[in-house]
Amino acid sequence: MADEPMRVAVLGGGSFGTALASIAADNGARVCQWLRDPQLAEQINREHRNSRYLPEYAINPAVRASSDMQAVLEGAELVLVAIPSKAFRDVVRQARPWLNADQILVSTTKGIQEEGFKLMSQILEEETGFAHIGVISGPNLATEIAQKQLTATVVASDDALTRTRVQQALSCDYFRVYASNDRYGVELGGSLKNIYAIAAGMAAALGMGENTRSMLMTRALAEMGRFAVSLGANPMTFLGLAGVGDLIVTCSSQLSRNYRVGYALGQGKNLDEAVEALGQVAEGVNTIRLVRDKAQADGVYMPLAEGLYQVLFEGVPAREMARMLMRGEQSSDVEFVLPREAVQQAHRRVEAGEEKP
Ligand SMILES: NC(=O)C1=CN([C@@H]2O[C@H](COP(=O)(O)OP(=O)(O)OC[C@H]3O[C@@H](n4cnc5c(N)ncnc54)[C@H](OP(=O)(O)O)[C@@H]3O)[C@@H](O)[C@H]2O)C=CC1
Numbered sequence: 226m227a228d229e230p231m232r233v234a235v236l237g238g239g240s241f242g243t244a245l246a247s248i249a250a251d252n253g254a255r256v257c258q259w260l261r262d263p264q265l266a267e268q269i270n271r272e273h274r275n276s277r278y279l280p281e282y283a284i285n286p287a288v289r290a291s292s293d294m295q296a297v298l299e300g301a302e303l304v305l306v307a308i309p310s311k312a313f314r315d316v317v318r319q320a321r322p323w324l325n326a327d328q329i330l331v332s333t334t335k336g337i338q339e340e341g342f343k344l345m346s347q348i349l350e351e352e353t354g355f356a357h358i359g360v361i362s363g364p365n366l367a368t369e370i371a372q373k374q375l376t377a378t379v380v381a382s383d384d385a386l387t388r389t390r391v392q393q394a395l396s397c398d399y400f401r402v403y404a405s406n407d408r409y410g411v412e413l414g415g416s417l418k419n420i421y422a423i424a425a426g427m428a429a430a431l432g433m434g435e436n437t438r439s440m441l442m443t444r445a446l447a448e449m450g451r452f453a454v455s456l457g458a459n460p461m462t463f464l465g466l467a468g469v470g471d472l473i474v475t476c477s478s479q480l481s482r483n484y485r486v487g488y489a490l491g492q493g494k495n496l497d498e499a500v501e502a503l504g505q506v507a508e509g510v511n512t513i514r515l516v517r518d519k520a521q522a523d524g525v526y527m528p529l530a531e532g533l534y535q536v537l538f539e540g541v542p543a544r545e546m547a548r549m550l551m552r553g554e555q556s557s558d559v560e561f562v563l564p565r566e567a568v569q570q571a572h573r574r575v576e577a578g579e580e581k582p
C-alpha cells in the first residue's frame with residue numbers, strides 16, 4: 226500500500242480547493258476534484274487552469290475535475306471539503322451516499338454554522354458519524370500556494386491516522402503540514418481571525434499605520450483567547466499557525482478576501498457593495514455576527530468584535546468606533562499574567578481614594 230499513490234478527492238472548485246488539489250497532485254496523489262459547474266470542470270481538464278478562481282496559475286495536469294460527485298468520491302481515501310460554510314452541510318449531505326467509514330474526511334473551511342454555532346468538522350461528524358475526521362487551517366492564502374510560495378498549515382484531529390495521512394498527502398517542497406490534536410481550537414482560530422482581517426483592511430483604508438495594525442492583531446489575539454476559554458477550548462493553540470500565524474497573514478495582505486472587504490468598507494463602500502465587488506466568499510462577514518451574538522449571550526468581553534459589528538451592521542462610522550475603543554476602560558496586556566479584573570479593581574480603588582501615591 227505504501228507504494229500506491231494515495232487517492233484524494235477535493236469537494237469544491239474555489240481557490241483553496243483548487244490549490245489543495247494541485248498540491249496533492251504535485252505530491253504524487255491521484256486527485257479528483259468535484260465542482261458543480263461542468264464547464265469549469267472541463268476547462269480545468271483541458272487547460273489545467275481555473276479561470277474563475279485562480280486564473281493566473283497552472284494546475285497540476287494530473288488533477289481530474291468533474292461535476293459527477295459519485296465518480297470523484299469513488300475509491301478516495303482522503304476527502305478534503307473546501308466549500309464555504311453556508312453550503313457546507315448541503316454538499317456533505319449530497320456526498321453522503323458515496324462516503325464510507327474508512328475514509329478520512331477533512332474540512333478546510335474557516336466558517337461557522339449559525340444554528341448551534343457549529344464548526345465545519347462538527348458538521349462532518351454529525352452528517353456521517355465517522356471516526357477519521359479532521360481540519361486543515363493556517364496561514365494559507367490560496368494565491369500564494371498556487372505560486373508555490375513556501376507555506377505551512379496545521380492538520381488537526383484527535384485521530385492519529387487522519388493527522389498522519391494528511392501530512393503524507395500534502396507535505397511537499399513548498400507545503401509543510403504540522404500536526405495538532407486540538408481540532409476545535411485550530412478550527413476556531415481559522416474562523417475567528419477573519420473578523421479581525423476585516424478590521425485590519427478597514428484600518429489600512431483609513432490611513433492608519435503599522436502601530437495600529439500591530440495593536441489590532443495583538444488585541445484580537447487577546448479577544449480570541451478569551452472567547453476560546455469561554456467555550457472550554459485551549460487558548461494555547463492560538464499561539465500556533467492556525468491562530469497567530471493566520472492572524473498575521475490575513476490582517477496584512479490584500480490577497481485576503483476578508484481584508485479586501487474591510488478595505489472596501491474603509492473606502493466608503495457599503496457592505497453589499499463590498500461583498501458584491503469581491504465575488505468570492507469572505508467568511509468573516511457572517512462570523513462577526515455569529516461571534517458577537519454568542520459573546521453577548523455568554524457574557525464574553527469582545528470589544529473589537531462588538532465594535533466591528535456596529536460598524537458593519539448598525540452604521541456606526543469606523544473612525545468614531547476606533548475613538549470609542551481607544552477610550553474604552555483600562556485593561557491588561559496579557560490577561561493570563563495580569564487579570565483584566567485586577568486592573569479595573571486597582572482603578573476603582575485609586576479613584577475612590579483608597580490608594581494614594
Ligand atoms: N482561498 C483561500 O485563500 C483560503 C480559503 N480557505 C477556506 O476555504 C473555504 C472555501 O474557500 P475557497 O475555495 O477559497 O472559496 P471560493 O469562494 O474561492 O469558492 C467557493 C467554491 O465553493 C463552491 N460552492 C459554493 N456554494 C456551493 C454549493 N451550494 N454547492 C456546491 N458548490 C458550492 C463554489 O462553486 P461555484 O463557483 O459554482 O459557486 C466554488 O467552487 C472557505 O471557507 C475559506 O475560509 C481556507 C484557507 C485559504
Ligand SMILES: O=C(CO)COP(=O)(O)O
Binds near residue numbers: 364471474481
Ligand atoms: O484563510 C485565509 C488565509 O489563511 C484566506 O483568507 P480569506 O478568506 O480572507 O481570503
